[in-house]
Amino acid sequence: MKQKDSDLVQSVERALDILSCFTVEKQEQSIADLANEIHLPKSTISRLLNTLKSKNYIEQDMHTQKYRLGFRLFDLGNVYSTGMDLRRLAYPLMKSLNQTTSETVNLNIVDRGERVCIEKIESPHHIRNFIKVGERNSLCFGAAGKTLLAFLPKVEAEYLIGRENFDVEKKTELMKELEKIRLHGYCISSGNRIEGALAISAPIFDSTGQLVAGVSLSGPIERLSSKTDILTRELCETAKKISLRLGYNHRRFKDYYT
DSSP states (O other), X not given: OOOOGGGSOHHHHHHHHHHHTOOSSOOOBOHHHHHHHHTOOHHHHXXXXXXXXXXXXEEEOTTTOOEEEOHHHHHHHHHHHHHHHHHHHHHHHHHHHHHHHOSEEEEEEEETTEEEEEEEEOOSSSSOOOOOTTOEEOTTSHHHHHHHHHTSOHHHHHHHHHTTTOOHHHHHHHHHHHHHHXXXXXXXXXXXXXXXXXXXXXXXXXXXXXXXXXXXXXXXXXXXXXXXXXXXXXXXXXXXXXHHHTTOOTTTSOOTTO
């Protein structure tokens, strides 16, 4: 559906027009260059550039006074690229795990302090966990959330736990559980977030050794409880293979999948 002109924010549209002026051939541009290209007054161009510069979307060379794209755009490009690579690389391995176990497999990331499902392959069984792509949940509940929380930077994890307003006993219990997850490299939860459901989750790391996602397997307790050891091994092996495809070096960083 075509966007209505009335729905557009003119200042945002103009700022994006400025960013679009920069190409491989034209990596640096002056205010005059930009004004000629998008047909706006130099004063307007200058105000927009100052705003973009304040947010690191634009940089200015102090010698030539010309402008170029800022590092923030590189960050955003990495976010987009990682997300696309993650799903593309993870899907075949998730599919294999799903076919081997006949249980629901989903891929989760941390976004704005919450656990978000970005990919799923559902179990062929009639009784299964229904997980929606895009669904958001707290990181403090369930195997998928707790696995992500366990491998976040300590300060960030403590802040997110603080948002839940747990009492001292509950917070202490959660902190001990997170330490156990870091020690073993996976989490198993039974009826923790959804009554009657059992879930197993393991972390996924990138080439820098940082957490990027978690892969989980879930289903009804009565079907999974008797084979959690086998399922856990299968899941951790899948998580390791995805991490390796993302460049994770288990000889350089701690190997959580042993």
